[in-house]
Amino acid sequence: MPVRRGAVRRGGWSGGGGRWLVWTGRVVLWALIVVIVVNGVRAPIERLTESDTPTGTTATPTGSGFPEAAASAFASQFAAAYLNFDGAKPDERADRLKPFLPEGADRQMGWNGFGRLSAGTFQLSDIEVQDAQNAVVTVFAQSGSQRWRLSVPVYTADGKFVVSGQPALLPAGGPAGLPATAEPEHDDTAEAELRPQLESFFKAYAQGDATQLQRYVVTGVTLEGFGNKLTLEELKSVSAPPGGTRREVTAVVVWGVPTTATPSPVPTNPAAQSAGLEQAYRLTVEKQGDNWYIRDIRGATRSTG
CATH class of the missing domain: 3.10.450.540 (Nuclear Transport Factor 2; Chain: A,)
Structure with missing residues (x-):
């Protein structure tokens, strides 16, 4: 019997599944192309952004748990011992440094035993916290007319502190330039x-x-x-x-x-x-x-x- 036009053919494969596979392949191919393009654009942007980030600096962690106040006091006391020495009395400095240094450290902490230095007015400049146990504490100091900053690496554990490396002297800078002001009006x-x-x-x-x-x-x-x-x-x-x-x-x-001053017999003193x-x-x-x-x-x- 001849098949009537428009009737549904039963049995056999119509080929619709083949077209579905073709379209699926195209979608996968386009998705792959999009991923490649996006990654290709993003990579140089990320490299450019990274190149703008300063290197050699460590941000202070937020909520690191490092005891900043106590470490600052410790570093200030250490600076008072470290920046005062007298070649005629080297053992006195070594004794003052001993409570701050780890076992086996150089008892003079790099001083060659010569010369004389007297410093004071130790005040906190800043503190760079690295983690919960390590920081670099920088304190101001003054010796005569010279102002310094002394950076001190500090380690802490169990409520105790120790100088964990060699300190470093840094310039403190001179006074700021003060601009002139106009003479005020007077009554x-x-x-x-x-x-x-x-x-x-x-x-x-x-x-x-x-x-x-x-x-x-x-x-x-x-x-x-x-x-x-x-x-x-x-x-x-x-x-x-x-x-x-x-x-x-x-x-x-x-x-x-x-x-x-004690009263002096010399009236012109x-x-x-x-x-x-x-x-x-x-x-x-x-x-x-x-x-x-x-x-x-x-x-x-x-x-x-």
Whole structure:
């Protein structure tokens, strides 16, 4: 019987499965091409990014557990022993270093036993934590007019510390360059009015007499003086800007600082005489009637007029 047009043929393979395999192969091929292209683009970008990352530096781990405060104190004590030596007394330095060094370490920690160095004013500069047990602690030190930084590798375990390698001296840098500032405006009349008032105030401030101080301060304000530990040698300058009844003024004074030296039979001995120390103050003052009164006193800013 002839097959009618449009009828479904039964039995045999129609070839649809072959087309499915072809399309599957194409999808796999295109996916492979996409992966190759993406990796090819990403690789140079990653290399470029890595080249911009600084080398030779170790970031401080967050929450490393390293005892920074105690290690800083340990390194400062070590620096005090390490940066003080005298060729005439080498064993003294070795004894001072012993509590900081591991067993078998050079007892002089690299010093050849000659010369003399005296350093002090040890303060923490920074600390580079490497992990929970290792860090490099850098402290400031000063010897005469020379400032240094000393980097000290430190290891810790069971609450104890040890210097784990050779220290390194680094320059501390000089003072920052201070740019010039414009001369502030002055109110000559106010400065003339303030001078006698401030001179009396600073005398009372040096004496620390609460009753006397109340004569020069705003009602309700209490200031503590020096209790005769200083004396007023001179009110050197007063600088007052133009303004209203409340202003911030600057006063430069010279304090007399009693000597702590043993009395000398030589009257011209400088160490036996009272020292003079010039200092600058900011004062908030208020004018009430014809007089100025102090509301607050602080250290001056860089511009003193």
